[in-house]
Amino acid sequence: MKQKQTVNLLSFVSFLILALCFFSFAESLASENRGEPQYLEHDTAFLRDEAIILEEEFNAGKMIIEHVVDNHEWHIAKIGHTHISIPLPVILLYDGKIYSFWSSKFHNKSHTYKGFKLDHNKIVAVEDHSKKVYDFSITKTVFAILFSCLLLLWIFISVANRYKRNPKEAPRGMQSLLEPLIIFIRDDIAKNSIGEKKYERFMPFLLTIFFFIFLNNLLGIIPFFPGGANVTGSIAVTMVLAIFTFILTTINGNKHYWVDIVNTPGVPWWLKVPIPLMPVVEIIGIITKPFVLMVRLFANITAGHIIVLGFVSLIFIFGAISDALGYGVSVVSVAFILFMDLLELLVAFIQAYVFTLLSALYFGLATIEPEHH
């Protein structure tokens, strides 16, 4: 069993290295000649010229941001001059009407279709800029969210069916991988933070956010389709998750919770009357708690991605100076990327854990019964 695990780990690490090599390769293909069609004729020129072109056009900051933000299509690779990308549905609400078409329709000279223009990932109306375009497109991030939801449903419903079919048998396969995590969330997070009596009400939410965040963190580390989308590093996603925690905390808050906010115990009276300083601080606290949840997850995951992409950029920055230097740096960069990715594996778990734990703690605070002395 131990040996098997080692083998699995080894194969995973080698897979990761391969993945990273591929990632760097795809990156090199993608960053070549990006967006500057006037250089395309010079492709057969000497490598030296190529390097100059690269030097002129490679912008690490731009490339990194392009990779961590959302996109209307799922770019996979560029082989030669052909972009391989999956077109995703664009759904727009403009002037009370719904427009929907594939994002590949924007693949033309002017990047316009049906009066809409794709301008740096943002869809705007061509004629009238005063009316706002509401973009409900299935973007890369949205697609990844839906994909991960389906994956989660498939995993956990199949596991649940096994539990239903063989209730007395020892867990096997996926079930034995997930059972310790489920028990960990139940015993170490929910029971400890919320208490034996009320924890059950919050279990479905806690389990769902934990596995949603954990799975998407892991998928985010995988550099190509269907991974690679920056779901948990998207502020909108973490905001929705934090808002759910906020809503659940607020609707489950008991009398004791609200009384403590309005009339904080253990604080001198002059902090409450005549200027309600403490109540104001407490009310701000209600908002800052989920806000911090949102920012922490977003920042951690995005930072990880940016560092990895930074190392990838180094290869091209040095490669632009000289090819040999580029190859030399690539060895160091890949080693650092590998290290970062392993660190990200840890962060993937820790951030999922922290988000879940803090949510549970907030629920615990909201539902705690006053102690009778």
Add this chain to the structure above:
Amino acid sequence: MELITPAIGQIFWMTLAFLALLFLLRKFAWKPILKSLKDREALIHDALHAADKAKEEMRQLQFSNEELLRQAKDERDAILNDARKVRDSIIEESKEKAKEEAARIITSAKESIENEKMAAMTDLKNQLAEMSLEIATKILEHELADAKRQEAFVKQQLAKINFN
């Protein structure tokens, strides 16, 4: 700036997808999983309790078995002891009886020997007397058969007597 601006589309789809996920997982995954985990824990708890109880019962049973065995041993020892005592007393008694019997037999033998001896002695005496008489008779007859000698002897005897 795009990085930290929540996009309306993402918020919309995320909310929808997450609510659906939460609802579906709650109904089809978390409830059965948590329930069977709880059931299994209860089962294990009960089984452990039952095992403990069985162990305790076993211990009790073993204890009573040992007690029973001990009692049986004691009883056996007591019976053996009694038997030994009885045997000893029987042997002692028999020895005593045998001794008495022997003594009695010896005494009676001695008596009969004495009696026989006395009878034999008497017989012997009688026979001796008879034989003596017979001999004496024979001697007398023999002696008295020769009258001349008698005369001679008387004369001789008379001669020795001194009539002084």
